[in-house]
Amino acid sequence: MAQAANNEVCEPAQEKEIGLVGDVKTRPADSFLVHFEESGDPLNPKNWPVKKKWVVTSVLSVTGFNRIMVSTIMAPALPDIAAELNMNQTTSVMALSVYLLATAFGPLLIGPLSEIYGRKPVLHGTNIWFLVWNIVCGFANSKSVLIAARLLxxxxxxxxYTLGGGVLGDIWRAxxxxxSLALYMLVPLLGAAVGPILGGIITSATTWRWMFWSTSIFQLVASILSFFLFHETYAHTILKERAKALRSSTGDTRYHAPIENVQKDQKKGWIWQRNLSRPCRLLIFHPIVQIQALVSGFAYGVTYLVISSYANLWITRYGESASTSGLHYLAMCIGEILGAQIGGLLMDLVFQRLKKRRGGTITAEFHVPLMLPGCAITILGFLLFGWSAQSREFWVAVDLGALLLSFGSTLTGQTLQAYVIDSYPDHTSSALAASQLVRSLTAFGFPLFGPQLYAALGYGWGNSLLALITAAIGIPSPIVLWMFGAKLRSKASSTY
Structure with missing residues (x-):
């Protein structure tokens, strides 16, 4: 049944919910199978009141803001940290990037765990884990302690990175x-750009250690709020609890949830092996996940390359102070905000028009068309940013290029995320974990060769090379997905 649900391509939106637990047409005639009612079941997260959906989305958005902000907040303070902890340039950049290395491998475990135990316990557990080690970063007295704490x-x-898309897929319709993505991404996207700005201000006003202490205070407040405001959204977990309650209240052990039906007679080792290996299996065997990993991985890596080197550009080529150079990250911040908000509106508009044109049927490919303009805007941003910086043009031209670069990357990434959410409804977190592995590895690695790239080619030709690679990856990808995406999904084996 899982395979049948995942292989659905076009169905009237009002007749079915995509996925194992809500697929009305493929539901077996089993009077003891616990499922959501076909219409209006209040336990179905997709039937929750809109206000409740926005509250849950906002909780994830706020905690995502802090976690992502911490990934970049160190950028303008690297010289001060290096001087105090006796670090060279490579080691100090490692302290910044090792955080992203952890986000490559963490989702491979955390994504499947959220599909075994549900989203809620995973969110609360990781909130506490992050809080503890972020506090340790602020008290680090050696480079080894700082790097280890950043990794953890x-x-x-x-x-x-995996809970966000998974929860959005749980509660919002296609x-x-x-x-929903526009609101969810608004605050976290601010984090990546606001991080260096805040880091520069804190470093100038006090000590770099307050970067970690202040974000830990913020994380503590967000964690407490999440305990009261976040509700379980994963349908399989909700139905397992409903089946458990029915077995307890009736004394009839035959009641079971769909996922329990799939796992029946299977050993715990087999269940864990299938769940924990899912992200890697998706990355190795599913072309849709491979395409998302390639496109978003390169875009993410380049974004962090620019972030890690942007302050240095303004300090070395324009003679600005660390605090002033940090203000230029506002350009990237604005680009990401506009990309998320305008992209979200356009995505739903295009989706509705294509749905109407297809007579009310829907398919995940309706999200794909916006990838092409996103790619074109990214290329334009690279060229404007690179050649303006190369010739030391007025700062507005350089910042405008960075804004366009951020706008295009955000638009492309948001569109791809929506496509994957609708392509893998039952295992969205695992699918996103697979692509996050590549994204985080590039975000970790690209800043390490950024200084060498610009030293060898300059900002003009260096960014022109990045624009060329963007075109080579970003233009064919949406064409392939539009023409062959439905066929690839129909031939994909079950994600279970």
Whole structure:
């Protein structure tokens, strides 16, 4: 049944919910199978009141803001940290990037765990884990302690990369994907750009250690709020609890949830092996996940390359102070905000128009068309940013290029995320964990060769090379997905 649900391509949106637990048409005639009612079941997260959906989305968005902000907040303070802890340039950049290395491998465990135990316990557990190790970063008295604590904090922070998409897929319908992603991504995207700005201000006003202490205070407040405001969203977990309650109240052990039916007679070792190996299996065997990993991985890596080197550009080529150079990250911040908000509106608009054109049927490919303009805007941003910086043009031209670069990357990434959410409804977190592995590895590695790239080619030709690679990856990908995406999904084996 899982395979049948995952292989559905086009169905009237009002007739079915995509996925194992809500697929009305493929539901077996089993009077003891516990499932959501076919219409209006209040336990079904997709039937929750809109206000409750926005509250849950906002909780994830706020905690995502802090976790992502911590990934970049160190950028302008690296010289001060290096001087105090006796670090060279490579080691100090490692302290920044090792956080992202953890976000590569953390989701491979955390994503499947959220599909075994549910989203709620995983969110609360990783909130506490991240808080503890982020505090340790602030008290680090050696480079080894700082790097180790950053690595462990990044592991806890990585949960947001898989939980976010998983929860959005749990509670929002396909035609609402754009606006839900727009709100969810608004605050976390701010984090990546606001991090260096805040880091520069804190470093100038006090000590770099307050970067970690202040974000830990914020994390503590967000964690407490999440205990009261976040509700379980994963349908399999909700139905397992409903089946358990029915078995307890009736004394009839035949009641079972769909996922229990799939796992019946299977040993715990087999269940764990299938769940924990899922992200890697998706990355190895599913072309849709491979395409998302390639496109979003390169875009993510380049974003962190620019973030890690942007302050140095303004300090060395324009003679600005660390605090002033940090203000230029506002350009990237604005680009990401505009990309998320405009992209979300356009995504739902395009989806509705294509749905109407297809006579009310829907398919995940309706999200794909916006990838092409996203790629084109990214290329334009690279060229404007690179050649303006190379010739030391007025700062507005450089910041405008960075804004366009961020806008295009955000638009492309948001569209791809929506496509994967609707392509893998039962195991969204695992699918996103697979692509996050590549994204985080590139975000970890690209800043390490950024200085060498610009030293060898300059900002003009260096960014032109990145624009060329963007075109080579970003233009064919949406064409392949639009033409062959449905066929690839129909031939995909069960994600269980």
């Amino acid at each position: 904090a990044g592991f806890g922070a990585s949960a947001i 035609e609402e994907r754009g606006r």
